[in-house]
Amino acid sequence: MPDAPDRIVIVGGGAAGFFLAITAAEAAPGREVVLLEAGRYLLTKVRVSGGGRCNVTHACFEPRELATRYPRGGRALIGAFHRFQPRDTIAWFEARGVRLKTEADGRMFPVTDTSVTIVDCLLHAAEAAGVQVRTGVGVKAATPQPGGGFRLALSDGSELAAARLGVATGGGRTAAATRWIEALGHTTEPPVPSLFTFHVDVPWLRELPGVAVDPAEVWVAGTKLRERGPVLVTHWGVSGPAILRLSAWGARALAAENYTFELRVNWLPGRTPDAVAAELLARRDSQPGKTVANAPLAGLPGRFWEALVRETGIGSDVRWTTLRREHALALAERLTRTVLPVAGKSLNKEEFVTCGGVRLGEVDFKTMESRVQPGLFFAGEVLDIDGVTGGFNFQAAWTTAWIAGQAVAAA
Secondary structure, three states, X not given: OOOOOOOEEEEOOOHHHHHHHHHHHHHOOOOOEEEEXXXXXXXXXXXXXXXXXXXXXXXXXXXXXXXXOXXXXXXXXXXXXXXXXXXXXXXXXXXXOOOEEEOOOOEEEEOOOOHHHHHHHHHHHHHHHOOEEEEOOOEXXXXXXXXXXXXXXXXXXXXXXXXXXXXXXXXXXXXHHHHHHHOOOOOEEEEEEOOEEEEEOOHHHHOOOOOEEEEEEEEEOOOOOEEEEEXXXXXXXXXXXXXXXXXHHOHHHHHHOOOEEEEEEEOOOOOOHHHHHHHXXXXXXXXXXXXXXXOOOOOOOHHHHHHHHHHOOOOOOOEHHHOOHHHHHHHHHHHHHEEEEEEEEEEOHHHOOEEEEEOHHHEEOOOOEEOOOOOEEEXXXXXXXXXXXXXXXXXXXXXXXXXXXXXXXHO
16 A cells, blocks of 8 residues: 555554544545454444444433543543533434434443444445555554654554554453554553453352342442442353443452452342341231242342242241241341352453553543654543443443544544
8 A cells, every 4th residue: 555645544443443534534535544453353342242232322411420430531531521422422323324222221222223233334434434444454563753654564564654543452452462552652551351240159149040130239348349230140150230330340459359359249239137137027927827938028039039048048838927036137137248259250242341551641632642652543442441331431432533533634
């Protein structure tokens, strides 16, 4: 590919990379925009996110409130969200024929309920804007040139000149993924998983895969990490929104513990052991003839209740009228302070996210341009930004990519 004095090169064929390239190409018609993707496939995370439906964004439209959903990067994003936020994301996709819908928990998906809609929209928008897309080509090194711009050494052995360089390579799973960026003078925080589920090898819990308790309160013993929301029992332990949020806020702390720690759960959030025990003992009068195992407290799944009752040592034939006080107290304790030893994690494959990446203080969030190397711009998870589950990571990608795209086109 011949040199071009005004060529814009975008590295990374994911959500942020495509949005950056499209924004730049639309803002500077006729200017050459090249997108490089090291892998064979484009927009892979977009395709699998949200169970294949693509959780595009979240219906949270106040920038400061939106920023609270980011364990890392929230403060830096406040100003950015004043410029491009979920309302703008909705308008951008609708202008290109894609309508979004809001679900009860605030997550937003295409009305088609398939990620193919979003993938096709981005591919068609890139094509219409004249973006040149190359797959199977990554960047091994970027050398700043005396008169400005960069000479890129590519993985296929070729070289490419870039007047401006946008980096949207996503969250690196290894430190090696960001070495060429560090060679340009940047500091990167080491990557660790930010959304993951917990391995719990407790026999009574392992009998309940697929059971969900909503809501529950979970916390990590000895820390301030605490979340409330749905908890899902899996074949390997526990998952669900509350667990994923806990993993996001505790990403570095839990990595430091090698993912071995004590998780505690209140399956009846807001209620104390004494209050629950009083309710259990009151049933000796209100429901004397019913068996304890077949009369769960309101809101708790039957299978889950039976397993917890059995684990407490209460026989399946015990009726409320014969429930011993010590058993009621023990059951109340388990309901409000279950102890689950965690010994490992599993990645949330639908929404793999890492914390870590380029330090935010080295980037000007008004333009997403490097404060270290002129002409270098960043967007998406290559930055030390990550959000909780629910569409927030995509929104950070759209926002930073749009700002970077506008700035790189104007440079």
